[in-house]
Structures are given as structure tokens and as C-alpha cells.
Amino acid sequence: MSFTPRISLTVIVFVIICLIAACQKDTSIPAVSGTSESGNTAQVVSNTTGLQATNTVTATTNSSETARVNTSAAICCKTENVIIVVIDGARYSETWGDYTRQNIPNQFNLYFKGVMLNNFHNMGTTNTDSGHDAISTGNYEDLENNGHVLPQYPSIFQSFLKSTGKPAEKAWVVASKDKLQILGNCTQEDWKGKYMPRTDCGNNGLFSGYRLDDTTVVHAKNVLGRYRPNLMLINLKDPDYFGHSSSWSNYIKGIQSTDENIRDLYDYIQNDDNYRGKTTLIITNDHGRHLSGVADGFISHGDGCEGCRHIQFLALGPDFKEGVGFQTPYEQIDISATVAKLLNFKMESSKGKVMTDLFK
Ligand SMILES: [Zn+2]
Numbered sequence: 585m586s587f588t589p590r591i592s593l594t595v596i597v598f599v600i601i602c603l604i605a606a607c608q609k610d611t612s613i614p615a616v617s618g619t620s621e622s623g624n625t626a627q628v629v630s631n632t633t634g635l636q637a638t639n640t641v642t643a644t645t646n647s648s649e650t651a652r653v654n655t656s657a658a659i660c661c662k663t664e665n666v667i668i669v670v671i672d673g674a675r676y677s678e679t680w681g682d683y684t685r686q687n688i689p690n691q692f693n694l695y696f697k698g699v700m701l702n703n704f705h706n707m708g709t710t711n712t713d714s715g716h717d718a719i720s721t722g723n724y725e726d727l728e729n730n731g732h733v734l735p736q737y738p739s740i741f742q743s744f745l746k747s748t749g750k751p752a753e754k755a756w757v758v759a760s761k762d763k764l765q766i767l768g769n770c771t772q773e774d775w776k777g778k779y780m781p782r783t784d785c786g787n788n789g790l791f792s793g794y795r796l797d798d799t800t801v802v803h804a805k806n807v808l809g810r811y812r813p814n815l816m817l818i819n820l821k822d823p824d825y826f827g828h829s830s831s832w833s834n835y836i837k838g839i840q841s842t843d844e845n846i847r848d849l850y851d852y853i854q855n856d857d858n859y860r861g862k863t864t865l866i867i868t869n870d871h872g873r874h875l876s877g878v879a880d881g882f883i884s885h886g887d888g889c890e891g892c893r894h895i896q897f898l899a900l901g902p903d904f905k906e907g908v909g910f911q912t913p914y915e916q917i918d919i920s921a922t923v924a925k926l927l928n929f930k931m932e933s934s935k936g937k938v939m940t941d942l943f944k
């Protein structure tokens with residue numbers, strides 16, 4: 585008779601322990617936010633060489649609005665450094681939208697080490713300063729495109745430096761276009777003139793003119809080697825610069841030469857113990873160019889046509905899936921939130937969402 589309560593108590597304690605263990609197990613499972621559909625493979629990424637048959641390419645389709653909800657659990661992050669390369673004004677139809685990938689062979693090789701989005705857009709003003717502003721601050725602003733106006737909101741650079749307390753030299757903007765020096769500061773009270781990153785833009789800073797992309801890459805590598813920054817944005821100008829010159833062949837050469845620059849930067853990361861295996865590389869655009877038949881076509885940009893809005897996104901690093909193309913409808917402003925997640929700093933003024941489904 586005296587055994588019954590003791591057995592009941594033992595059973596209850598056992599059940600409680602089991603429930604606690606089950607709960608802990610549940611929370612350790614990363615949230616699944618997408619549905620893998622291998623049937624989309626051919627539409628998303630096709631390898632026309634046929635030499636990469638062993639690479640499994642799947643497409644994650646997630647068109648519902650829930651895809652834009654930040655469901656991030658404790659799934660991140662091994663990334664210690666983020667390098668964003670912005671290829672200025674390359675239209676999607678000449679980069680990832682051309683399924684031969686003939687103009688971007690180096691990036692196509694990198695794709696098998698990372699993720700790409702085929703539904704990624706600039707939904708704000710499709711000019712250089714506004715596009716870079718959206719990437720950096722997570723806000724769409726219609727800035728004068730001449731370097732005379734600062735963004736309103738703090739950038740990933742300022743937010744990173746404030747959150748971590750690190751010195752300015754740990755965050756950099758290195759740009760072929762001098763007017764991108766505006767990315768180093770903002771007008772918001774409590775931020776203006778504070779936590780500013782180092783900048784190396786144009787020939788010699790704001791209003792000094794554009795410089796060669798090859799020079800920008802040399803400067804970027806020198807900065808990486810000397811200052812060991814954790815966060816860097818690099819602007820390469822050639823597709824945009826030559827597009828405006830009305831030369832189709834030079835515009836295409838600009839896309840190809842920036843693709844070579846990307847390989848150069850990737851090789852640098854791989855050969856540097858400080859960066860190899862700890863660095864996320866993001867390659868994107870500030871804007872595209874008009875579709876053929878819209879205004880003057882590839883020569884310029886700045887409106888809301890699909891050619892101007894549709895841009896590329898390729899990311900690789902220790903936290904990203906490998907060889908996966910996504911159709912999730914992300915936007916330019918989502919880069920800032922994702923970078924903040926990767927480097928674990930606060931980015932309260934960003935309107936973007938963390939791209940959690942791209943993470944391992
Ligand atoms: Zn332009």
C-alpha cells in the first residue's frame with residue numbers, strides 16, 4: 585500500500601524529465617523555412633558545359649510572405665568577416681540571367697561553393713548612391729546621385745563599429761567611384777560623424793573622380809592585409825561606366841573584367857589565414873540597366889523597369905549552403921540585416937529581413 589504513492593511519484597518525475605529533454609531537443613533543430621524542389625533545377629541554374637554533373641543543384645521555392653519573416657534560431661554564425669563586392673550597373677540578363685554564364689565564369693565556379701538568388705531586386709531608386717545606400721543601411725532613399733547627400737540612416741559599418749567598439753580601421757568602404765564616400769557617414773542624430781569607417785574612394789576621396797577597378801582591387805587587398813578589417817564593401821564600376829559610354833562590347837568587357845576581379849579577391853581570401861574559412865563573400869549589384877526597348881536600353885538606368893530592378897546576389901562562406909539557387913523574393917535592403925546577423929551586431933534601423941533560408 586505504501587508503494588503506490590512512491591511509484592506514482594517516480595513515474596511523474598520520469599515523465600517530467602522526459603518532457604524537458606524533448607523540449608530541449610526540439611529547440612535545437614533549426615527552423616526549416618523553405619521547400620526543396622529539385623524540379624526547378626534547370627530553370628534556376630543550368631551548367632551548359634555538362635561537366636559538373638556531380639554537383640547537385642536544387643532550387644528552394646518559397647514564394648509566400650513567410651519567407652520574408654526572420655525565423656532565425658540559434659543557427660548562426662561562423663562568419664568573422666564579411667566582404668561585399670558591388671558590381672556597378674551590370675544587368676541581370678548579361679550575368680546570371682544568361683544561362684551560358686559566358687560573361688561570369690569565375691562567379692559561376694564560386695556558385696558551387698555558395699548560394700545565388702534569381703529573384704533579387706532593388707525596389708528603391710535604381711542609381712549608384714541610392715543602391716549602395718540600400719545595401720549599407722537597409723533603407724531605400726532617393727538620394728541625389730552625385731555624392732552631395734549623406735544617407736539618413738546608420739550603415740552596417742557604423743552599426744558594426746558601435747556595437748563592437750572596434751576601431752574605425754575594422755570597417756572599410758573601398759570604391760572606384762569617389763561619390764561612394766557618402767557610405768561612411770549619415771545624417772541621423774546620435775550617429776552623424778560617429779563610428780565612421782575608413783574610406784578609400786575614387787582617385788583621392790569625394791569629388792576626386794573615378795579610378796580604375798584594378799586599382800581599387802589592389803587597394804582593397806592592401807587594406808585587408810594591413811588592417812585586417814572584419815567588414816568591407818568594395819565597389820567596381822566598369823559595367824556601369826562602359827554602359828554609359830554606349831559601347832555594348834566595352835560594357836560586356838566590363839562585366840568580364842569585374843568577374844576576373846572577383847576571382848582575384850576570392851583567391852586572396854583563400855590564401856590568407858586571417859580570412860580563409862571565416863569570411864562571407866557577397867557579390868551583388870547596386871542596380872541593373874534598362875531593358876531593351878525601355879528608354880535608351882543598356883546605356884542607362886534609374887527607373888522601375890525590370891532591367892533596372894533585377895540584380896544578382898551570390899554569397900559564399902562558412903554559414904551558407906553550397907550550390908543552391910533560391911527563388912525566395914529577397915531585396916537589396918535584406919543584405920544589411922543578413923550581414924548584421926552574420927557578424928552579430930544590432931541593425932535596428934534596417935528595414936530588411938535576415939535571409940535565414942540561405943544558411944546551413
Ligand atoms: Zn550609372
Ligand SMILES: [Zn+2]
Pocket residue numbers: 873874875878885886887888889890891892
Ligand atoms: Zn530601367
